[in-house]
Amino acid sequence: MSTSLHVALVYNVKHEETPVASATEAPSTAPRTNNSVAVDAARAALTRDDTYAEWDTEETILAVKSALEQRHRVSLVEADRNAFNVLASLQPDIVFNIAEGLRGPSREAQIPAVLEMLGLPYTGSDPLTLGICLDKSRAKEILAYHGVATPAFHVVESVSDLVGLDLPLPAIVKPLHEGSSKGIMNSSVVRTPQEMEAEVRRVTERYHEPALIEQFLTGREFTVALIGNGDDVRVLPIVEIKFDDLPAGANPIWSFEAKWMWDTLDKPLDVHECPAQLTPELEHKIAELCKRSYRLLRCRDWCRIDVRFDAAGEPHLIELNPLPGILPNPDDHSCFPQAARAAGIDYDRMINMVLDAALVRIGRRNSLPT
Numbered sequence: 001m002s003t004s005l006h007v008a009l010v011y012n013v014k015h016e017e018t019p020v021a022s023a024t025e026a027p028s029t030a031p032r033t034n035n036s037v038a039v040d041a042a043r044a045a046l047t048r049d050d051t052y053a054e055w056d057t058e059e060t061i062l063a064v065k066s067a068l069e070q071r072h073r074v075s076l077v078e079a080d081r082n083a084f085n086v087l088a089s090l091q092p093d094i095v096f097n098i099a100e101g102l103r104g105p106s107r108e109a110q111i112p113a114v115l116e117m118l119g120l121p122y123t124g125s126d127p128l129t130l131g132i133c134l135d136k137s138r139a140k141e142i143l144a145y146h147g148v149a150t151p152a153f154h155v156v157e158s159v160s161d162l163v164g165l166d167l168p169l170p171a172i173v174k175p176l177h178e179g180s181s182k183g184i185m186n187s188s189v190v191r192t193p194q195e196m197e198a199e200v201r202r203v204t205e206r207y208h209e210p211a212l213i214e215q216f217l218t219g220r221e222f223t224v225a226l227i228g229n230g231d232d233v234r235v236l237p238i239v240e241i242k243f244d245d246l247p248a249g250a251n252p253i254w255s256f257e258a259k260w261m262w263d264t265l266d267k268p269l270d271v272h273e274c275p276a277q278l279t280p281e282l283e284h285k286i287a288e289l290c291k292r293s294y295r296l297l298r299c300r301d302w303c304r305i306d307v308r309f310d311a312a313g314e315p316h317l318i319e320l321n322p323l324p325g326i327l328p329n330p331d332d333h334s335c336f337p338q339a340a341r342a343a344g345i346d347y348d349r350m351i352n353m354v355l356d357a358a359l360v361r362i363g364r365r366n367s368l369p370t
């Protein structure tokens, strides 16, 4: 067993939320909030401005802190411009990294790069993997090179790049560097060249980044949570994303509207089924696809991977999330914690499993607990 360690929890907190106390002034036993009013306020703020859609709420940050505090001493560190100095003076034994980063396509790599520079071990993937996975086209290029099925795609920097292109329809147009369905609206599914042009314009002008145009897959959708490394990678029960409960006429995608506006705590959508109802063969096929992709992208400790079937029922890799969302409130329909719960793993244990996977990887623990 590892002894109690000093763990720094590094995060970005969502704007319009009360800032979480800084490392120096953090009480060691901060109360765990589970405040639906605050959650709904955060959702409402998001629909006005999605800039910080990926950042965590205070509720999530305090839930992770409380989980880690079951065994360790925890310091909170906000991943802002002071983070380098704060971490250099704290010298924690390990960092639990949930920081989404400040800005830019490599934002998720910022804190891991700082930690590499300081020689501090941390949970999760390294800057290279985080950077690649946040550029969906780079990740897909690697997968395609290795023969992993992923929807055909094309990257354009502006509408003028569409001239002379004859891309197959229907397609889905997504921002190249975002997560949390940011920029993926119901209108992102395009069936005509005019719709494609309008969506490319919206994405490139609104987000100032290239648009990824992908073959639209019409089959069932799944998301898969993985924890561990090497031969010890554990695939948690597969979550199916269901579209039956979306408003009539909505496209069958997990859009920004679906995730943050239509699915509310007051009127929850029936969006997830976990474990997904699959034949053992299909379950095995999806799990193997995800484990292979995890290995190919060199993910570490944990990741959530999105998969969708094509019309023929063949699974394709949509994207990898090496910093998965982990909302603690079960009513929030957060897939990673939901998959863990289906395996009988509560939130606190899930967080500690990720930490333990990192500790085993860096040689601070001999093995994972069962």
Ligand SMILES: Nc1ncnc2c1ncn2[C@@H]1O[C@H](COP(=O)(O)OP(=O)(O)OP(=O)(O)O)[C@@H](O)[C@H]1O
Pocket (backbone or CB within 6 Å): 151, 172, 174, 178, 179, 180, 181, 182, 184, 214, 215, 216, 217, 218, 221, 252, 253, 254, 255, 306, 308, 318, 319, 321
């Ligand atoms: N090629 C595709 N074919 C069909 N549906 C797709 C495709 N790409 C994306 N989608 C739909 O859009 C949703 C969001 O896409 P994607 O997972 O790429 O975005 P994201 O913002 O990175 O999501 P996350 O919240 O997982 O970070 C998917 O869950 C799926 O419903």
Ligand SMILES: [Mg+2]
Pocket (backbone or CB within 6 Å): 306, 319
């Ligand atoms: Mg996704």
